[in-house]
Amino acid sequence: MQLEKLYKPKLVEEKWRKIWEKYQIYKYSENSNKPVYSIDTPPPYVSATYLHAGHAMSYIQAEIIVRYKRMQGYNIFYPMGFDDNGLPTERHVEKKYKVDKTKIKREDFIKLCLKETDEVKKIYEKMLKSLGISVDWSLLYSTIGKLAQKIAQKSFIDLYNKGLIYQIEAPNFWCVDCQTALSQADLEDKERIGKMYYIKFSKIDNQSLIVATTRPELIPACVALYVNPDDKRYKKFIGNRVKTPIFNQEVEIKTSPDVEKEKGTGLMMVCTWGDAEDVKKWRKDKLDTKVIIDKNGIFNNLAGKYKGLKINQARKAIVKDLHNLGLIEKVEEVRQAVNVHERCGVPIEFLSSPQWFIKILDYKKEFLKRGRKLKWFPKFMKVRYEEWVNGLSWDWCISRDRYFGTPFPVWRCSKCGKVILADEKELPVDPREKSPKISQCPVCGNKEFIPETQVMDTWMTSSLTPLINAKWKEKKSLFKKIYPMSLRVQAFEIIRTWLFYTIVKSHFHTQSLPWDAVMISGWGLDKNGKKMSKSKGNFIAADKIVDKYSADGLRWWATNSSLGQSLRFSEEDVKAGVKLTNKLWNVTRFVLINIKNYKQSKAVKITEYTDKWIMAELQETVKKITNDFEHYDYNKARISLEKFFWLKYCDNYLELCKVRLNSDNKQAKLSAQFTLIKSLNILLKLFAPIIPYVTEEIYHILNNEKENHSIHLTSWPKVERQYLNKEIIKEGELLIKIMHQIRSYRLKKFNSHKQPIKQLAILTKTNHLENFIDEIQKIFKIDKIFFNKKIKGELFNLENYNTKIILD
RNA sequence: GGACGAUUAGCUCAGUUGGUUAGAGCGCUACAUUCACAUUGUAGAGGUCAUAGGUUCAAAUCCUAUAUCGUCCACCA
Numbered sequence A: 001m002q003l004e005k006l007y008k009p010k011l012v013e014e015k016w017r018k019i020w021e022k023y024q025i026y027k028y029s030e031n032s033n034k035p036v037y038s039i040d041t042p043p044p045y046v047s048a049t050y051l052h053a054g055h056a057m058s059y060i061q062a063e064i065i066v067r068y069k070r071m072q073g074y075n076i077f078y079p080m081g082f083d084d085n086g087l088p089t090e091r092h093v094e095k096k097y098k099v100d101k102t103k104i105k106r107e108d109f110i111k112l113c114l115k116e117t118d119e120v121k122k123i124y125e126k127m128l129k130s131l132g133i134s135v136d137w138s139l140l141y142s143t144i145g146k147l148a149q150k151i152a153q154k155s156f157i158d159l160y161n162k163g164l165i166y167q168i169e170a171p172n173f174w175c176v177d178c179q180t181a182l183s184q185a186d187l188e189d190k191e192r193i194g195k196m197y198y199i200k201f202s203k204i205d206n207q208s209l210i211v212a213t214t215r216p217e218l219i220p221a222c223v224a225l226y227v228n229p230d231d232k233r234y235k236k237f238i239g240n241r242v243k244t245p246i247f248n249q250e251v252e253i254k255t256s257p258d259v260e261k262e263k264g265t266g267l268m269m270v271c272t273w274g275d276a277e278d279v280k281k282w283r284k285d286k287l288d289t290k291v292i293i294d295k296n297g298i299f300n301n302l303a304g305k306y307k308g309l310k311i312n313q314a315r316k317a318i319v320k321d322l323h324n325l326g327l328i329e330k331v332e333e334v335r336q337a338v339n340v341h342e343r344c345g346v347p348i349e350f351l352s353s354p355q356w357f358i359k360i361l362d363y364k365k366e367f368l369k370r371g372r373k374l375k376w377f378p379k380f381m382k383v384r385y386e387e388w389v390n391g392l393s394w395d396w397c398i399s400r401d402r403y404f405g406t407p408f409p410v411w412r413c414s415k416c417g418k419v420i421l422a423d424e425k426e427l428p429v430d431p432r433e434k435s436p437k438i439s440q441c442p443v444c445g446n447k448e449f450i451p452e453t454q455v456m457d458t459w460m461t462s463s464l465t466p467l468i469n470a471k472w473k474e475k476k477s478l479f480k481k482i483y484p485m486s487l488r489v490q491a492f493e494i495i496r497t498w499l500f501y502t503i504v505k506s507h508f509h510t511q512s513l514p515w516d517a518v519m520i521s522g523w524g525l526d527k528n529g530k531k532m533s534k535s536k537g538n539f540i541a542a543d544k545i546v547d548k549y550s551a552d553g554l555r556w557w558a559t560n561s562s563l564g565q566s567l568r569f570s571e572e573d574v575k576a577g578v579k580l581t582n583k584l585w586n587v588t589r590f591v592l593i594n595i596k597n598y599k600q601s602k603a604v605k606i607t608e609y610t611d612k613w614i615m616a617e618l619q620e621t622v623k624k625i626t627n628d629f630e631h632y633d634y635n636k637a638r639i640s641l642e643k644f645f646w647l648k649y650c651d652n653y654l655e656l657c658k659v660r661l662n663s664d665n666k667q668a669k670l671s672a673q674f675t676l677i678k679s680l681n682i683l684l685k686l687f688a689p690i691i692p693y694v695t696e697e698i699y700h701i702l703n704n705e706k707e708n709h710s711i712h713l714t715s716w717p718k719v720e721r722q723y724l725n726k727e728i729i730k731e732g733e734l735l736i737k738i739m740h741q742i743r744s745y746r747l748k749k750f751n752s753h754k755q756p757i758k759q760l761a762i763l764t765k766t767n768h769l770e771n772f773i774d775e776i777q778k779i780f781k782i783d784k785i786f787f788n789k790k791i792k793g794e795l796f797n798l799e800n801y802n803t804k805i806i807l808d
Numbered sequence B: 001g002g003a004c005g006a007u008u009a010g011c012u013c014a015g016u017u018g019g020u021u022a023g024a025g026c027g028c029u030a031c032a033u034u035c036a037c038a039u040u041g042u043a044g045a046g047g048u049c050a051u052a053g054g055u056u057c058a059a060a061u062c063c064u065a066u067a068u069c070g071u072c073c074a075c076c077a
Helices: A009-023 A053-071 A086-097 A106-130 A146-161 A216-221 A276-284 A301-306 A311-324 A361-373 A381-391 A458-462 A465-469 A476-482 A492-510 A542-548 A551-558 A571-594 A609-630 A634-661 A666-687 A692-703 A726-750 A773-780
Strands: A036-040 A075-077 A165-175 A187-203 A208-213 A222-227 A241-243 A250-255 A268-271 A328-341 A349-358 A375-377 A410-413 A419-421 A449-451 A485-491 A515-521 A759-763 A784-787 A794-798 A803-807
Touching: A009 A106, A009 A551, A009 A692, A036 A053, A036 A465, A036 A476, A053 A075, A053 A485, A053 A515, A053 A542, A053 A551, A053 A634, A086 A106, A086 A458, A106 A542, A146 A165, A146 A419, A146 A458, A146 A465, A146 A492, A187 A216, A187 A311, A208 A268, A216 A222, A216 A268, A216 A301, A216 A311, A222 A276, A268 A276, A276 A349, A301 A311, A311 A328, A361 A381, A361 A492, A375 A381, A381 A492, A458 A492, A465 A485, A465 A492, A485 A492, A492 A515, A542 A551, A551 A571, A551 A692, A571 A634, A571 A666, A571 A692, A609 A634, A609 A666, A609 A726, A634 A666, A634 A726, A634 A773, A666 A692, A726 A773, A726 A794, A726 A803, A773 A784
Parallel strands: A036 A075, A036 A485, A222 A250, A375 A515, A485 A515, A759 A784
Antiparallel strands: A165 A349, A187 A208, A187 A241, A187 A328, A222 A268, A241 A250, A410 A419, A410 A449, A759 A803, A794 A803
């Protein structure tokens, strides 16, 4: 077969994408006896709509391991999902179609969400496929899909029955922009320059006290002032009553050791509820409740003349009035970190509303224990998990006041408030559209029920991906085979959410870990080391890179750093990957040209020393790379492979080989041909997990394989002990060193690559070097070679090898 | 303020339990095109391993500080 000089990745990759799909080579086989290896992959948010090189890096790093496992003989269960559920999707649709969820019919809004997610899914699937991600697309799930909803509702019912879920009306994190309650994990810090206002409060006896606050708009919600009990300045005022400015409401001066004397004036204003600290004091000291902000972030009746204003407007208005009254002593600029909602960036408020919670605070110890049992790759990522668990201070709020999510399978009796759960058989259920199966309340006999209208937090569903994949309580045979899953793959920023919540769920539902091991990737960054983002314009679209270069090239780049480390995008490194594929291509051309009349037969054996050498090196490489992949270390594997391929195989072995391929010595030639075919086949397999397209193409050409036989379904090379030989490897190293020295000498002395060498003397104790001499002599056109005999010429000391050579 | 990671050649990154002269790719310089490959080959230049101390016969590697970058958490009056 004739190959063109240039490898054409575009055509080849497109071709194999189609063939792989046609024969479904990545399909999980239900009836196989092979051990199962199952992977829990991140379901992308459809709101993202694009895959950038950073995402691609994360997917690829894990996928390489999956390909390796497949070749190791595992029955791979590799599903893909989409997180098309909940708040992120709603916000995305609201923005894209400029709709207001309060002004559009609920059904119409949901339809819009579904339409959008369907479109985005197609884009995603295409992008992931083009990267060569070997997912079994028949295992696709979606978090808004029926199965996921059903399992999420089952999860709720199971937890409720176990007493792990409660509903309570209490102050919670609230986003006034998204108009929903949030959980601790939804928050993010944002630094900003704020203003600290020093405001005069007056005591009953008209003496004034200065209170420092960054939120003067909360004065109408002020319910107490606090000082540190040891603060000498204020000791005498403890228990006194003070009037708030403008509103003239009386509040008491109370004490708390949490108040820092140095902050502000040492006098702290406590409101309903400015921050978590306020909530804490409100609970502990049973303070009054003066809620002035409603769900939209608009001031209500209690705010008096500021009623109807938004938070920012109210702040301006109050500050202006305070100024006019001469009640502001001074204003300072301060850097402050504000808790904002990570999806919209709007500062969170505390608002009281009935919300559902899962008890997690009582189980921190158990979660830590589970964390310690999990195999972490890389290890240091475990610390991030433990930090998060230790720092938890709120139970998990799982209800959201939104539309597009899994409904709670819950009604309440309109009279006595008894909670009525849906029957497991009728799941998934939307209580707004159906009545409960029972016709009257088991407690009071009332016949009217109120459906729960909130929906679940999106993590409530995505925390169940292992159970959704395993069809928990739906398909026992499957569950038994794939659960707990073998591997979770994700990036580090969602340890506190996805990883943590998944452990929570599995702990409660199945009393086990959800997976055996977790692989955590770093971030792919732009060339300046910044996180890629579309809005900042440093967004490198993965499909564009695949289009410009190749998927194999991009995959090669993704192996450039070790697991868990961040990696800057470098177009040059993608090019290096393309270069590698081309080199592999040309090696194949070389092999094909030189095996033209070769016929495979059992009689052919490796008899020549150079062939034995490269086989020994190759076997060592197989050993090393197998070990690296077993430790999820694609980066080390790639480095070993690259070194062997370029430095030993191409630069030296193939050159040495040429001499015999052109010679009349039949056996010497046969040995080389046999070695070439064998070694190239092994090499292809070693490269296959990293660069699946080019290896597939070459494997087929080289072996004349049928279309439906994929290299990715062949077995991983085993170490063949008969070829292992440490001594010969050592001699090979020396050989390379000698050849290098000759080339260097020749170029320096004659400024030419072609100048023949008159004489070479090798002074060494190494025994078998003369086995290589024939080839060296021909390559360098050396007249005479001497062993352990001094000649006239230039001497070079090869120190590490206890060898000297003399060149003339 | 606490935690984790990073800091190695012009750039992107490796560097196993401390062990000769610290590596690769890209880029750069010189030479080479009848050769499987110019998406090439050969040779070469290029590093005080962030800084300062310490442990050791021996430190990029271990310890203690410091600096810078990234991330997470805490603080939020």
